[in-house]
Amino acid sequence: MIQFLSYLVNGISLGSVYAIIALGYSMVYGIAKMLNFAHGDVIMIGAFICFSATQYLGVPALVGVLLSVAVCTVLGITIERLAYKPLRSATSLAVLITAIGMSWLLQNIALLIWGANPKSFKSVIDLGTLVLFGGQLRITSETIVTVLANIIIMIALTQFTSKTKMGKAMRAVSEDRGAAELMGINVNATISMTFAIGSGLAAIAGVLLCSAYPVLMPTTGAMPGIKAFTAAVFGGIGSIPGALVGGILLGVIEILGKAYVSTELGDALVFAVLIVVLLVKPTGLLGKKIHEKV
């Protein structure tokens, strides 16, 4: 039972990271209607920036995190301006392939700068471990911080999209880009803002992910990226609570599957659950139904 609780906690922790990444995917998809495959690699860049800052420059961990958020935000806006903005009117497949190219580009830039050898990421969180049930259940500070960060981000983002002018603009653009433009909303600025937020969150997710699983190399972001995207679809793409629910469920399923079914089949289980959910509810757990007009 305690063992199960321990797995569950790990699952929620991993799931929180997925949820933060999934937010980036989900927001970009909702507003720009594109699958930003490079998002996973922004995570990796974020982790590397933080790693380099703390390791080589010797700055405090918090400064490292802030630096990595700043760099990734700029990176996200740059990617959008250079590669995606010129393709606003292109087919979604063309944008998808460009995003894949961007993903390869980021991985190879990282390869040139940091090399192919895995780096051991030193956790930025060092607050000791919470020990419960007389040492049977140990919750690391990384876990606590990750979950807390997730909750704070979710609340902040929900408030942002429902209360602020920019947030409302984002919702309007995601509902109907053309109508939003006619209402005087600056669509390009809104999309840039979305990428900025998504990429900034990706940096945080990268640091949190590597604090818990400290192996860092140029392909580190790829698999969590795909899983987080799955989580976004799972929860209903375009929906903030959907990303939260999808991410956490996915993390829990993955950890429990690896623990109780088989280590090899943990990922397969995650994807199998995704398929089942989409078949039962084709727009994800919290997604909206779409009708085609005849």
Next chain:
Amino acid sequence: MKTRKSKSFSGNFITYAMVIVAFLLCELALSGVIPGFKMSRSLKGQLVPICVYIVMAVSLNLTVGISGELSLGHAGFMSVGAFSGILVSQWLLSAFPETNLELVRLLAALATGGVVAAIAGVLIGIPVLRLRGDYLAIVTLAFGEIIRNLLNCVYFSFEGANLNFSFLDPNLPGNIVINGPMGAIGVKKLASFEAGFILVLFTLVVVLNLINSRSGRAIMAIRDNRIAAESVGINVTKYRMLAFVISAALAGMAGALYGLNYSTVQAAKFKFDTSILVLVFVVLGGIGNIRGSIIAATVLTILPEMLREFGNYRMLIYAIVLIVVMLVTNNPMLKSTLDSLKGKIFKKSVKEGDKA
């Protein structure tokens, strides 16, 4: 604008001719008859993979271009074909060790790879084709990953003609052939450039003839306007499935050939990246453009080799080339600039052509 019937026929003719001429040129270079016209070692090693990727790209184009479903799990079918093909070929070798049945083994492997992948296509197609658009894409991706994960847990061994199988348990009696995450080991290589060429031709016959037939028109009708296609009595599920399964079967055959080109093959070879790579071939070659897929698959398989001198920068260049090509061909402004540039270059020849 006219779409002449003869245009599609002559178009297909050019495609076949291009493939055959390329094959003959390669054979000529391989034989070394003409001095100075030789093929480098690394390019020789690429011949079979080029054929494999052409088949992969053409078959994926059937799903993405002709049927209009974005599939991100094509490598899954390839891996199923590779492993089942290797299994059959190695089993024949184990069961009939004295006889020399290379051609039979190769054909059996290709056929098995195709059939098993087709079955996988049906099983996956039933749930997948209920979905549309990006959701279909993500589910094909998921299936590709599931297949890879499952193959990592599969163990096969032979004792003569006997076949032993286990899931997750590596302890098997006899001569182990497929060893979980280590993949297929000790594979007797059977693939050749000629076999690859024949497979490419076969694929072209199947796909091009399908497109120019009643079923192909039904598939394209569904892609262009599903509701209109239903209104004239076209069974949408049946034809989406048909395209999906044929595409899977061809990918399975390509996988079988690929598997028999190496002495060891791991499931990790057929990762999501491979699916994406093939999709890149299809998109760069032109969605729905079969000849484009062939050219793109060939060029982009050779390109990393040609960029070898750039060392670590080669994949970086590859990525930049991909992004730039996508921007130039899809951005309205850049595209018109490109077209006017083309016009300036070709203007002269067009004028001369008019006079003649």
Next chain:
Amino acid sequence: MTQKYKREPVKMVPAPSHGILPERDVLSRPVLETRNLGIDFGGLHAVEDFNLVIGKTEIAGLIGPNGAGKTTVFNLLTKVYQPTMGTILINGRDTAGMNTVQANKLGIARTFQNIRLFGNMSVEDNVRIGLHNQIGYSTVSGIFRLPSFWKGEREQHERALDLLSIFDMQDLADHQAGSLPYGAQRRLEIVRALATNPSLLLLDEPAAGMNPHETEELMENIAKIRDKFKIAVLLIEHDMNLVMGICEGICVLNYGRVIAKGTPEEIQNNPIVIEAYLGKRKEG
């Protein structure tokens, strides 16, 4: 307005009560019969209590103000939407639980208000797709070019050109469907629907976007099609010249309900219809 085309001789037989033209041809089974047909969209009754009988070779009109539910009726008849109540009989067969494809095979074909052609394909291919279930051969013989492929392709080609000749479009066979002028696209949609060999043809605003001359031609052609293929036609149209000119019976829909049925003369003089279109006349 006067009736332009001659009506078929009227048989004096007791009639089912829901027919627009009750006296027409009731000895044979009606092509279409709906009973209490209705559909709800989340509580909104888009169509309610829709009863209609269309006899063989009848040309009927379905009219009504915008948003009255006319296209919804078409979508119900072709099974794009599943009705939440009532039944639809096509050639006497209940279509409950059927899909669009099965409805088409039973003999119902349609055109669309917003043209839905296969725009990237040739005109001929569009018609050939309509012939899909009429002239068939297997996928395998298509891939391996077996004799049945050549025979089927030849038959499809001949039949497609034959059908296109109704609208004098056989010379356009090689053109790209999407590049045709608007009127020609509407005509091609009709040809494609006819290719499925229907017994009832549903036309959703066939004259939309046509000039008066084209509309005139269309009217002649609809009558010609009826006579040549011996099929019934139900059309939605806002062009009253066309509706009053060729329809033998008219059904008027408002807010999802039938408010009047009858001959063109009856409909033109029906105060309820006038009110629905023009609003209530002010007293005094």
